[in-house]
Amino acid sequence: MPLKPIPALITRQRDPDNLESHFSALDGVLTPNDSFYVRSHFEAPVIDPGAWRLRIEGSVHRIVDLTLTDLRGMAAQTHTAVLECAGNGRLFLKPKKDGVQWELGAVGCARWKGVPLAAVLDRAGVQPGVIDVVLEGADSGTPEKADHPKAKITYSRSLPLSKARQPEVLLAYEMNGEPLTRAHGAPVRAIVPGWYAMASVKWLRRILLIDHRFQGFWQTVDYAYWSAHDGQPPEHVPISDIAVKSTIAQPAGNDRIAFGAPVRVFGAAWSAGAAITTVEVSVDDGKLWNAAKLIDEAHEHAWQRWEFVWRPDKPGRYTLRSRATDAAGNTQPAEHNKDHGGYIVHHTLPVVVEVE
Amino acid sequence: MPLKPIPALITRQRDPDNLESHFSALDGVLTPNDSFYVRSHFEAPVIDPGAWRLRIEGSVHRIVDLTLTDLRGMAAQTHTAVLECAGNGRLFLKPKKDGVQWELGAVGCARWKGVPLAAVLDRAGVQPGVIDVVLEGADSGTPEKADHPKAKITYSRSLPLSKARQPEVLLAYEMNGEPLTRAHGAPVRAIVPGWYAMASVKWLRRILLIDHRFQGFWQTVDYAYWSAHDGQPPEHVPISDIAVKSTIAQPAGNDRIAFGAPVRVFGAAWSAGAAITTVEVSVDDGKLWNAAKLIDEAHEHAWQRWEFVWRPDKPGRYTLRSRATDAAGNTQPAEHNKDHGGYIVHHTLPVVVEVE
Numbered sequence: 001m002p003l004k005p006i007p008a009l010i011t012r013q014r015d016p017d018n019l020e021s022h023f024s025a026l027d028g029v030l031t032p033n034d035s036f037y038v039r040s041h042f043e044a045p046v047i048d049p050g051a052w053r054l055r056i057e058g059s060v061h062r063i064v065d066l067t068l069t070d071l072r073g074m075a076a077q078t079h080t081a082v083l084e085c086a087g088n089g090r091l092f093l094k095p096k097k098d099g100v101q102w103e104l105g106a107v108g109c110a111r112w113k114g115v116p117l118a119a120v121l122d123r124a125g126v127q128p129g130v131i132d133v134v135l136e137g138a139d140s141g142t143p144e145k146a147d148h149p150k151a152k153i154t155y156s157r158s159l160p161l162s163k164a165r166q167p168e169v170l171l172a173y174e175m176n177g178e179p180l181t182r183a184h185g186a187p188v189r190a191i192v193p194g195w196y197a198m199a200s201v202k203w204l205r206r207i208l209l210i211d212h213r214f215q216g217f218w219q220t221v222d223y224a225y226w227s228a229h230d231g232q233p234p235e236h237v238p239i240s241d242i243a244v245k246s247t248i249a250q251p252a253g254n255d256r257i258a259f260g261a262p263v264r265v266f267g268a269a270w271s272a273g274a275a276i277t278t279v280e281v282s283v284d285d286g287k288l289w290n291a292a293k294l295i296d297e298a299h300e301h302a303w304q305r306w307e308f309v310w311r312p313d314k315p316g317r318y319t320l321r322s323r324a325t326d327a328a329g330n331t332q333p334a335e336h337n338k339d340h341g342g343y344i345v346h347h348t349l350p351v352v353v354e355v356e
Numbered sequence: 357m358p359l360k361p362i363p364a365l366i367t368r369q370r371d372p373d374n375l376e377s378h379f380s381a382l383d384g385v386l387t388p389n390d391s392f393y394v395r396s397h398f399e400a401p402v403i404d405p406g407a408w409r410l411r412i413e414g415s416v417h418r419i420v421d422l423t424l425t426d427l428r429g430m431a432a433q434t435h436t437a438v439l440e441c442a443g444n445g446r447l448f449l450k451p452k453k454d455g456v457q458w459e460l461g462a463v464g465c466a467r468w469k470g471v472p473l474a475a476v477l478d479r480a481g482v483q484p485g486v487i488d489v490v491l492e493g494a495d496s497g498t499p500e501k502a503d504h505p506k507a508k509i510t511y512s513r514s515l516p517l518s519k520a521r522q523p524e525v526l527l528a529y530e531m532n533g534e535p536l537t538r539a540h541g542a543p544v545r546a547i548v549p550g551w552y553a554m555a556s557v558k559w560l561r562r563i564l565l566i567d568h569r570f571q572g573f574w575q576t577v578d579y580a581y582w583s584a585h586d587g588q589p590p591e592h593v594p595i596s597d598i599a600v601k602s603t604i605a606q607p608a609g610n611d612r613i614a615f616g617a618p619v620r621v622f623g624a625a626w627s628a629g630a631a632i633t634t635v636e637v638s639v640d641d642g643k644l645w646n647a648a649k650l651i652d653e654a655h656e657h658a659w660q661r662w663e664f665v666w667r668p669d670k671p672g673r674y675t676l677r678s679r680a681t682d683a684a685g686n687t688q689p690a691e692h693n694k695d696h697g698g699y700i701v702h703h704t705l706p707v708v709v710e711v712e
Contacts, residue, residue, distance in 0.1 A: 136589055146502055149582035149590035150694070156589035208588070213569060215591035220576055226505035232564070233492060233512035234505035235571035338506070 008035040012100045016040035017183065021105035026249035026268055029080070029296055029305065031108035033176050038183045039085050039106065041155050041218075042141035045203050049187040054120075054171070058134075058209035061125025068187050071171065074115045079168050081193035081301040082109045082270045083200055086223055086239045089345030097342030104247050104349070109268070109303050112191040114172030117207075118165045126161065126209060133164040134208040134216070135190050135201040147221050157199050157223075158214035159192065168193045168301060171204065193301035194273040195240050196343075198223045228339045241272035244332055245346040246279050246306070246324035255353045263310040263355075265292070269324035270303035278325040279306040285319035286334060286348060292322070312355045321348040364391040368456045372396035373539065377461035382605035382624055385436070385652055385661065387464035389532050394539045395441050395462065397511050397574075398497035401559050405543040410476075410527070414490075414565035417481030424543050427527065430471045435524050437549035437657040438465045438626045439556055442579055442595045445701030453698030460603050460705070465624070465659050468547040470528030473563075474521045482517065482565060489520040490564040490572070491546050491557035503577050513555050513579075514570035515548065524549045524657060527560065549657035550629040551596050552700075554579045584695040597628035600688055601702040602635050602662070602680035611709045619666040619711075621648070625680035626659035634681040635662040641675035642690060642704060648678070668711045677704040 009019035019038040021031065049068050056064040085106035087099050100106075121133070137155040142148065163169065170191040173180055180186040185202025192199040198218060219238035226234045246269035257263055265283075269276040275298035280289035292308035312318065325331040333347045365375035375394040377387065405424050412420040441462035443455050456462075477489070493511040498504065519525065526547040529536055536542040541558025548555040554574060575594035582590045602625035613619055621639075625632040631654035636645035648664035668674065681687040689703045 134589060147577065149584070151584065151590065153590055214589075215576075215593065216589050217582075217592075220571075220592045221503065226573075228505070228507065233490060233570075233572050234507065234509055236573075236576045237571065 009038065010105065012102065016042050017044070018100045020102055021108055023104035023107070023247055024249050024252035026266070026305070029302060030110055030176055033110070033178060033181065033184070036108040036110060036175070036184065037085065037106045039197065040139070040183075042139040044182050045138040046182065047138060047187060047203060052187050054188060054204055054207065056120060056124040056207045056209075059127040059130045059211055060209055061127060064120070064124045066120070068173070071115055071173065071188065074119055076113055077116055077167070077170060078111055078113045079170060079191070079193060079301060080109065080111045080299065081168070081191060082107060082242070082303050083191075083197040084242055084270070086196035086198050086343045087345070089349060090342045092345060092349055093336060093342060099342045107247075110175050111177065112170055112172040113174035114170035114188070114191065116167055117169045117171055117190065118167065120171060120207065121164065124209070129211045130161050130209045131212050132158040132210050132214045133161055134158045134210060134214050135199070135204060136206040136208060137201045138203040138205040143217060143222065145221055148217055153217060155201060155218065156214075156216045157201055157218050158216065159199060163192070163195075194242060196242055198239065223343070225339060225341050225343060239343055242270065243344050243346040244271035244276075244324050244326045244330040245269065246276075246322040246332065247349065248320055248322050248351045251320070251351065251353045253351045253353070257312070257353055257355045259312060259315045259355050263312065265308040265310050265320060265322070266305070267322055268303040268305050269322070271324070271326035271328070271330060273300055274326040274328040274330070275299055276304045276324050277327050280323045281308040281310070282321045282323070282348075283310055283312070283318050285350065286321050289323060298327070315355045318353055318355060320351040320353065323348050365394065366461065368458060372398050373400070374456045376458055377464055379460035379463070379603055380605050380608035382622070382661070385658060386466055386532055389466070389534060389537065389540070392464040392466060392531075392540065393441065393462045395553065396495070398495040400538050401494040402538065403494060403543060403559060408543050410544065410560055410563065412476060412480040412563045412565075415483040415486045415567055416565055417483060420476070420480045422476070424529070427471055427529065427544065430475060432469055433472055433523070433526060434467055434469045435526060435547070435549060435657060436465065436467045436655065437524070437547060438463060438598070438659050439547075439553040440598055440626070442552035442554055442699045443701070445705060446698045448701060448705055449692060449698060455698045463603075466532050468526055468528040469530035470526035470544070470547065472523055473525045473527055473546070474523065476527060476563065477520065480565075485567045486517050486565045487568050488514040488566050488570045489517055490514045490566060490570050491555070491560060492562040492564060493557045494559040494561040499573055499578065501577055504573055509573060511557060511574065512570070512572045513557055513574050514572065515555060519548070519551075550598060552598055554595065579699070581695060581697050581699060595699055598626065599700050599702040600627035600632075600680050600682045600686040601625065602632075602678040602688065603705065604676055604678050604707045607676070607707065607709050609707045609709070613668070613709055613711045615668060615671045615711050619668065621664040621666050621676060621678070622661070623678055624659040624661050625678070627680070627682035627684070627686060629656055630682040630684040630686070631655055632660045632680050633683050636679045637664040637666070638677045638679070639666055639668070639674050641706065642677050645679060654683070671711050674709050674711060676707040676709060679704045
């Protein structure tokens with residue numbers, strides 16, 4: 001037992017803050033707000049909720065400026081959804097990839113309350129020919145990569161209009177029943193279930209409708225990879241859908257387990273818009289797989305917890321892995337897809353424990 | 357007078373070869389083949405014309421493979437058009453920009469004979485929903501920039517379908533009445549009048565029709581720049597249209613001119629798809645401008661030569677500049693647009709001479 005209380009979050013980077021959950025602390029479906037991971041590109045803006053305005057403009061019939069009172073006055077919806085950083089698990093990659101060295105905990109699941117983006121788009125009126133909906137945050141700065149615009153730029157990411165109109169895409173002002181905190185995008189952030197969280201833009205200040213695929217920094221240079229279709233010229237592909245994944249929360253890596261008693265292998269599994277149908281657990285580094293039990297009901301955007309009771313034959317060193325399959329038939333691969341660079345790390349990750 | 361003959365081309369880079377014309381050698385409208393600039397990204401492929409095939413595939417009704425005999429059997433067209441490298445004039449930029457240090461001569465004008473791309477697209481049949489036509493060359497390698505696909509890639513660039521269907525866009529096999537040479541893309545290259553020459557793909561081997569804007573290396577990382585619309589999030593913009601430009605061929609920079617006789621200031625001017633209407637010359641570094649005389653008739657895609665007879669008042673050092681305006685009302689600016697980085701260098705360039 002630690003002599004000092006364990007902080008709720010692991011610091012991966014300061015200024016801007018990038019803080020990771022202890023995935024081993026998984027318990028209920030909802031990740032408590034104070035242990036929900038924090039991903040920041042620049043310093044978190046301090047926004048006066050009373051002065052805050054959200055402007056919807058571009059190819060619209062009328063420019064709309066919303067106050068927080070306006071937004072709270074619109075019909076609200078609540079959705080439970082996983083947010084996962086597109087670089088979660090990067091720490092496992094060899095060779096090492098640039099970027100924040102997330103291990104398992106740049107992911108969490110919360111209940112988000114807000115107004116469907118579709119309702120806000122309807123207020124402004126979408127002109128024919130709109131292709132993309134750009135979500136712009138109030139956070140800004142100069143990216144660290146070599147190829148970036150000269151000026152200080154705001155964090156911006158787009159959704160195709162069809163995705164923006166999905167009913168589960170929210171402009172959220174509450175997280176697990178509490179107002180958003182500054183670290184999580186107060187007063188209002190986007191929540192884009194099914195997509196990696198780079199699309200769930202925090203500190204929203206503008207929604208811009210445009211007639212082409214947005215070619216902003218965070219979907220061309222960053223949060224993008226080179227496709228590798230056989231025989232086709234490679235193309236820059238912006239990251240979007242969450243790939244099917246499961247992670248073992250307990251036991252944690254390097255745990256020492258007393259031989260004799262059954263061991264509860266416990267974790268969560270999630271995918272983009274398709275419920276998890278199967279989770280399997282291997283205790284021999286991926287040779288044999290055993291069916292785990294799904295604890296939670298099938299859900300499109302929340303994760304499902306699962307467990308497997310393991311009875312080790314004998315003391316020794318074991319490499320555990322879990323493998324999820326979703327309703328669309330997607331299964332976790334055994335190896336990282338190198339074409340994805342430092343993103344979409346969803347292969348079956350090893351958890352090494354000692355039974356003694 | 358030089359003691360040794362001047363080579364027809366200035367070497368800017370070897371392996372791959374990047375060779376520049378002496379712009380001061382401008383004479384007729386057509387640049388002779390052996391003094392036409394050469395731009396290579398990788399080693400020039402050696403292609404057996406008898407074995408060469410051009411495949412048209414992707415979103416087509418039928419895959420088509422053309423031989424050189426097939427192509428020569430189709431109705432040919434001849435167009436006179438300027439080709440200009442998107443980085444022509446980069447040598448003038450301060451601070452220095454990465455890339456080949458072209459001065460004035462990465463530009464030329466030739467008569468191109470070939471088959472309209474539109475006719476070849478019709479053979480394959482364009483499916484509904486096609487957005488881009490990718491032109492792929494046989495030249496390949498690993499780009500030098502930090503952000504590039506891991507594999508060896510072929511030089512590829514796309515045109516929007518509407519541009520690809522323009523009658524002046526050719527699959528050319530002749531240049532000024534002679535078969536294309538290896539350096540210029542033998543046996544067949546694209547000629548895309550009005551666009552910078554990165555789109556006039558050499559050593560064509562494939563035409564690929566796709567349902568989205570192509571996001572290949574040479575239109576995202578390379579041959580692209582960050583837009584800077586006021587108050588809008590910057591976007592990667594692929595370079596396309598040639599900006600209006602004029603260049604002084606004679607006198608050349610650093611020329612010494614005998615005082616007393618009139619001086620013929622002579623050059624060429626061109627723009628993207630709009631004829632040149634006016635060229636002006638300044639002999640006082642851009643303060644006062646004098647109308648030059650257009651020598652050639654208005655032409656959409658060829659350049660127009662121009663001249664101005666200058667009678668210097670007194671001996672001294674003079675900075676000459678020329679400034680063109682096209683039929684669409686575009687005029688050369690006084691300064692380089694820094695947003696364009698090392699591309700689209702079309703401001704009025706200085707030519708410093710001594711009258712003595």
